[in-house]
Amino acid sequence: MLPPSPQPPATSSTPLPPIHLRSSANKSYNVPLPRSNKPRRRFYHLIGADATPAKLSSSSSPSLSPSSNTAAESPSSDATLLSLLRQRKTEEAYELYSRFRHIPSPTCLSRLLAQLAYQRSPTALSRAQSLVRRLRDARLLHRLDANSLGLLAAAAAKSGAASYALSLIRSMLRSGYLPHVKSWSAVVSALSSNTDPDGSTDALRLFDSVLRQIATADSPLTINSRPDTAAFNAALNAASNLGDTALFAQLFDKMPAFEAKPDVLTYNILIKLYARAERKDLLVFVLERIIRSGLVPCITTFHSLVAAYIGLCDLPTAEKLVQSMREGRRDICHLLRTETSKILTTSNEEEPGSILNKLAAIAGDEPPPLLPKTYKPDTRIYTTLMKGYMMAGRADDVVSMVSAMWREPDPSSHPDIVTYTTAITALTNAGAMDRARHLLDEMSQYGVTANRVTYNVLLKGYCAQLQLDKAKALMRSMAEDAGIEPDVFSYNILIDGSILVDDSASALAFFNEMRERGIPPSQVSYTTLMKAFALSGQHILAHKVFDEMEKDKRVKVDQVAFNMLVEGYCRLGLIEEAKRIVERMKEKGFSPDVATYGSLANGIAMARKPGEALLLWNEVKDRCAAGDVDGGGGGGRGFRPDEGLLDALADVCVRAAFFKKALEIVACMEEYGIAPNKTKYKRIYVEMHSRMFTSKHASPARQARRSERKRAAEAFKFWLGLPNSYYGSEWRLEPIMEAD
Incomplete structure (x- = not known):
């Protein structure tokens, strides 16, 4: 069985590259994850149709040392390694393994990989990657069992290396293995959490691949791989990200077949789907369906509703929802029904049997249910409402909301760094830089520490107002007073600000300062600097920056x-x-x-x-x-x-x-x-071509050559509304010579 998941660590800054396990087209094994009371089955790598594990371990492995032709094993060293692993001394075990000139036994390898994956730190994942790469290069991947590979895939997915995790699960499926549901669903969840549509597409493809593998495998072997509610939620989230209503409904209908019951998260994802489909008339019925299903809505449910109404430009309903939560009302369903009753009637007449209506399970004849308990808005809900005010250009209401949040008795409703950054963004968008800077000072008074994003928002505001000197001063204060080092985004903002004031020299100075600090330029850094030189007419310098960009292996032209x-x-x-x-x-x-x-x-x-x-x-x-x-x-x-x-x-x-x-x-x-712009073209014609074809002394041959051009000119004059041969007028700009 898989061990319980540890707390997620910080995401690794260096993503793991994809890995492709070699598989055979001649034979495959359907092997489930091992149970604790059974011997582990190995992840065999077949070379040919008649290959066996014994043959692979002895004759198919390349030499790893000059003195041997096979991957010889040392029983004593392997016993020491296994002892360290059993004592959970993973660091000492890996140090011992790294000194081995031979490949340890399958038990040692699988256990070491599993413990490294369980740590889930950037260093541990890098070590696990090197272990897998060594076995792959030696054609000995069959020494790893499915449990350890599944743990590595789950750890990589939760640490931000979704592409690497996806390649691991795909390789296991190609070789006939069914990973544990916790392993492959973690990969589906990581892919669907990405805002990139390709991630959601890959998530759905992986989900479908696992289901097809389960359908063709023996029933006893699929018990640990069958999708649960969490796996379906990850797939439903991917379908919601793509806005695929039909696929969402298909996945939702499949849940009972796998004994997976929808939970609150399932319906929260359904709210997001309705928001993408612009069906705010059905949002209330999702909340009602949660209550009627015997589930208790969570605070995230109400945050999803507020975000949905704001995303659909219905700020008044979002305000009423938050206010009713502040008042402790339990009849929120009745309130939302009243707000959307007219929209609901129109939608039902247009789409009586739509998929979205069926998913919402509209109960129009039944009275709206009461909430099982009262809910108070938290910081996240208030901040989302502030974003609605910001989108509507109501900067004063955003600032007032910050003050109101501090007066709330519940600390969970007090402003945080995201709240203040939202308020500062609203003020910078309105051009109120002095008030935005005052909010930055207020943050320190209340003990809310500003981060780099907050400073970058202010930097962008100063540059947009062409106050480059104040932006430079803020950059110094950011590093010296707050102890926050600027990043590539900070410098990109200053480079772009230099362009706005037509100062290409300052743009180049910021670019060089960034590189001197050891901050690698991004694509935006190079292209923004090229823009500075292009706009100032310095094409040679722009070309030099382009050449530097081509030489930089960290970016792509x-x-x-x-x-x-x-x-x-x-x-x-x-x-x-x-x-x-x-x-x-x-x-x-x-x-x-x-x-x-x-x-x-x-x-x-x-x-x-x-x-x-x-x-x-x-x-x-x-x-x-x-x-x-x-x-x-x-x-x-x-x-x-x-x-x-x-x-x-x-x-x-x-x-x-x-x-x-x-x-x-x-x-x-x-x-x-x-x-x-007819006015402009008419002016050009009158200034430059009003005397065309007026020469009375042109030869007949020359007039014949002008014939087609003249017809085009007359047609153009007709389009402009000038006197022409197609529409007669007593007023003429100049005498018109007939073509014949």
């Missing part, structure tokens, strides 16, 4: 970096250099996006190269027609030109008298809902 470099050249009208950067970007696997094309269009306008504008428009037109996808920065969204790009191209074409192309561009603008 991205689409934004290429775009900054392109913009730097285009600002000076260096189109050929910019085009070479674009070609280099394509070679790196990035497709030009709207920002890339926008920089090129502005550069072409500055360089006065209308021919380049035609080539660029043809490429943009092809991307629009093909429904292309942004290769680098688009995040999988369809290519959609913006107003700046199309307006710059249309401006160049109108000035160059390419009226046919100009009409194509303005038609594209109207197709994407962009209103063309």
Whole structure:
């Protein structure tokens, strides 16, 4: 059986890389986790169809020392190692193991790995990783049992190394092993807790893989691997993150088949699903279903409700919910029903049999139940309501809430660091920097210690107000008075603030100071510094920063970096250099996006190269027609030109008298809902082309060559509303020569 889970330690700063266990396509074993009264079964690594554990341990293992051809074992040293492990002296045991030139026995290896995983510290997980890597390189992974590998996967997942844990569980499944439910559900939970949609997708795939393995295995072997309520909650959370209502309902309906009963956490996740589906009319029925199911709502249930109403821009209902909790009312279900009765009627008429309605188990004819007890708002609920005020631009209410929280008799309702950081953020967004700084001083008076995030919010506020001197002073106070060293985010804020005041020298100084402090620059650091040089017309320095970014192995050159470099050249009208950067970007696997094309269009306008504008428009037109996808920065969204790009191209074409192309561009603008600036184009036409085709002495041949251009010009004038040959008028700008 798995030992009880220890308290989670601090997350490791160095993530463990994925590991891939070798498996055989010819044979697999369905082996459950070992029980305490049975000998442990080994995690066999099959080399061929006729391979056996005995053959693998003797003939398939590579030599680990110059004097032997097999992984020879020392019985006395293994006995000492096993004795240390039985005494729970893990540190001494690992030190002894690290001095071994041979691979210890399977019992020693599995027990050492299990105890290292049980410690769950960054050092212990790093040691466990090295142990597994050594066995993998020696093709001796079969010496580890499923229990130790499952413990390592669970420990890695709870320590933030979800990708490593996922690779372990997948390798066990490929080899026919069914990990304990506590092991694989911990990985599913870690993946679904990630805000990245890919994490939730991987979590659901792993959950499905385990269920399929359970369905094909013998029933007695799956008893310890069958999903429990916690496992289903992790999968339901992943489905909720993706907003997949149908999948959520399928998972919810599967719970009785595995004797997993929904708990309060299950319904809290359901509240999050309704919030994502924008069905605030059904939120109250989730609370009612909890009570009718005989469960007792927790404080997190009410926090989820408050967060849901605020996320759905229903701040009044969130306020009434919090106020009713402060008054100790138990008829909150009745209150919420009254607030959403009109919305409920409309929704039921539109979707009488929807999945969400069935999940909520609407009991419209029954009176709303009373809460089993009263609940007082805690710090988290108050802070969430403050975020609603901040979103609504009510900075004064945010500050008033901080004072009201201190007057609460329950210490669990008093402000904490998150509360004050939220209030300071609201004030900086409103530009009230003096009041925000006063709140920072107030924190120390009440014994609430500010952290780096709080200072970074203030730094960003000062930079947004172009008060770079005060930002520098706050940075010094942050390090000297508070003892908080700035991080890469602090310096990125100051670099960006230097750009706002057009001080590229200060931006470079902050960048160099950051590196002198031993703080590695991030992608944002490099691209922000490149932006400083690009905006100031120093394209050579921008290119040097780009080269430094390419040499830095800790970061990866991205689409934004290429775009900054392109913009730097285009600002000076260096189109050929910019085009070479674009070609280099394509070679790196990035497709030009709207920002890339926008920089090129502005550069072409500055360089006065209308021919380049035609080539660029043809490429943009092809991307629009093909429904292309942004290769680098688009995040999988369809290519959609913006107003700046199309307006710059249309401006160049109108000035160059390419009226046919100009009409194509303005038609594209109207197709994407962009209103063309007719006033500007009319002014350009009157200033530059009002006397076109007015020469009475042109030869018939020359007039014939002008015929198509003239028709395009007349069509463009018709679109502008100027007198033209398509719509007669007594008033004419100039005499119009007929083409014939």
